[in-house]
Amino acid sequence: MLDPKNPARRWHDMGGDTAGPIPDLETPDENHDFSLWEKRVDALMIIGAAKGYFTVDGLRRVLEDMGEDAFEKMTYYERWIASINQNLIEGGAYTTSDLAEKMAAISARGETYGDASSQS
Amino acid sequence: MTHFVRVKPMMPPGHVRTPIYLRGKVGEIERSLGEFPNPEDLAYGQPATAKPLHRVRFTMAEIWGADAENPNDTLDAEIYEHWLEPADAT
Amino acid sequence: MPHDHHDNDHLSPSGHPYRADDDTDLSYWQTMEIAVRELLVEKGITTSAEIAGQIETMDARTPSNGAQVVARAWTDPDFHAALIQDASAATRDMGFDIGPLKLIAVENTDDIHNMIVCTLCSCYPRNLLGLPPDWYKSRAYRSRTVREPRSVLAEFGVTLPESTKVRVHDSTADMRYIVIPKRPQETDNMTQAELAALVTRDSMVGTGLAKTP
Numbered sequence A: 001m002l003d004p005k006n007p008a009r010r011w012h013d014m015g016g017d018t019a020g021p022i023p024d025l026e027t028p029d030e031n032h033d034f035s036l037w038e039k040r041v042d043a044l045m046i047i048g049a050a051k052g053y054f055t056v057d058g059l060r061r062v063l064e065d066m067g068e069d070a071f072e073k074m075t076y077y078e079r080w081i082a083s084i085n086q087n088l089i090e091g092g093a094y095t096t097s098d099l100a101e102k103m104a105a106i107s108a109r110g111e112t113y114g115d116a117s118s119q120s
Numbered sequence B: 001m002t003h004f005v006r007v008k009p010m011m012p013p014g015h016v017r018t019p020i021y022l023r024g025k026v027g028e029i030e031r032s033l034g035e036f037p038n039p040e041d042l043a044y045g046q047p048a049t050a051k052p053l054h055r056v057r058f059t060m061a062e063i064w065g066a067d068a069e070n071p072n073d074t075l076d077a078e079i080y081e082h083w084l085e086p087a088d089a090t
Numbered sequence C: 001m002p003h004d005h006h007d008n009d010h011l012s013p014s015g016h017p018y019r020a021d022d023d024t025d026l027s028y029w030q031t032m033e034i035a036v037r038e039l040l041v042e043k044g045i046t047t048s049a050e051i052a053g054q055i056e057t058m059d060a061r062t063p064s065n066g067a068q069v070v071a072r073a074w075t076d077p078d079f080h081a082a083l084i085q086d087a088s089a090a091t092r093d094m095g096f097d098i099g100p101l102k103l104i105a106v107e108n109t110d111d112i113h114n115m116i117v118c119t120l121c122s123c124y125p126r127n128l129l130g131l132p133p134d135w136y137k138s139r140a141y142r143s144r145t146v147r148e149p150r151s152v153l154a155e156f157g158v159t160l161p162e163s164t165k166v167r168v169h170d171s172t173a174d175m176r177y178i179v180i181p182k183r184p185q186e187t188d189n190m191t192q193a194e195l196a197a198l199v200t201r202d203s204m205v206g207t208g209l210a211k212t213p
Helices: A036-050 A056-066 A068-073 A076-090 A096-107 B060-067 C028-042 C048-059 C063-075 C077-085 C087-093 C139-144 C149-155 C192-196 C201-205
Strands: B004-007 B026-037 B050-059 B074-080 B084-086 C103-107 C112-117 C165-170 C176-180
Touching: A036 A056, A036 A076, A036 C028, A036 C048, A056 A068, A056 A076, A068 A076, A076 A096, A076 C028, A096 C028, B004 B050, B026 B074, B050 B060, B060 B074, C063 C077, C063 C087, C063 C176, C063 C192, C063 C201, C077 C087, C077 C103, C087 C103, C103 C112, C112 C149, C112 C176, C139 C149, C149 C165, C176 C201
Parallel strands: B074 C165, C103 C176, C112 C165
Antiparallel strands: B004 B026, B004 B084, B026 B050, B050 B074
16 A cells, blocks of 8 residues: 555555554464475575576565555465566566466366376 | 664665665664675666675664654664664764 | 375474365466476476475474574583574584575573564575464564564563563564574473473564473
8 A cells, every 4th residue: 555654665664564463373274384386486486596597686576566465365475476487587587478388288287286287 | 884873764666675664763783794785786687786784773762752662672674884874873 | 196185184294284285276376386387497497306305405494493503502602602603604513404594693681582573575584494484474563563572472472571671673684583582490400402392483583482391
């Protein structure tokens, strides 16, 4: 949300804002592990950065530019894969059309993540 | 850098690592950390210049004024030198 | 298929239940993950083995690593000094693979209570402690900790005397932080391993205290 008192303030710079109680402290799932696809996203970030295609600040820059709506509506690793992908395209790892073809092929493989990722 | 510093009250758009709640606030350098590639360059895939980085300690009274939960509690943050200017003790 | 989400007893290698994923409908973002991964492999940028290895490396990073560091600092004065001096070097010397992590250890005493936050994103000493809990990444924790750390602590069940100064650390740049919690009383005869069992994840973020035996 645009801060009416300071339009230069960006949504992610939230230190000092008022907010509700700290969430999830009592839920039994608080110590959950991540699913395989989320762990793969995490690994792609580390590897993409280690190979010099982008930096953690590039990751953050795209996450910030995605805006507050994405922060509220997408999960953590959904935002990450969106940002990693944009950084990799900007870094020349592959092209948008490579991605479009690949995503279409994957969607045709099956209905579930397990089916669609089984060829890799 | 001097011992007491003020965070420059600049408001550039784009990716920066200086939180807005500290801009314009005066603190003291807790320790200096050496030089690190400037995240403002790295974020855009540009060659990054090395910038000195400091840990700066602020009192909650300095940051939040009369609203501080406990004025003597403190906050430390890492601030790049190009965001700092010399200041007198508060 | 590594798991079945109806089977709550099935644990991942790091000892926690997996979240549902493989057998739910393929989402747009999962499709993108598969595509990015396969493209990077096809372009020769990485391999499936490298990705699997990276996941294994992250799974091996858990709060128990930090707990061992803290327990040693409580019992070994030379290590304690080394940890305060250069926490990255001291943890590497203990044999932990922390990658490029630049770590600073801050210590709780009767007079000082340290607490870690990242207001701008969710920086966390992940290469030592593993991935951060969800609350650490929440808007509420990121927003409120720098303004009202004591009321945040109260929600974690921690109440400090007014005479204890709270020292909040906002991880704004290249450093990551671990809190050395105060050693509980009546632990003089405990071994390092017994002591490590008292060191919780939250106590190393500063939102908790070490457990009492």
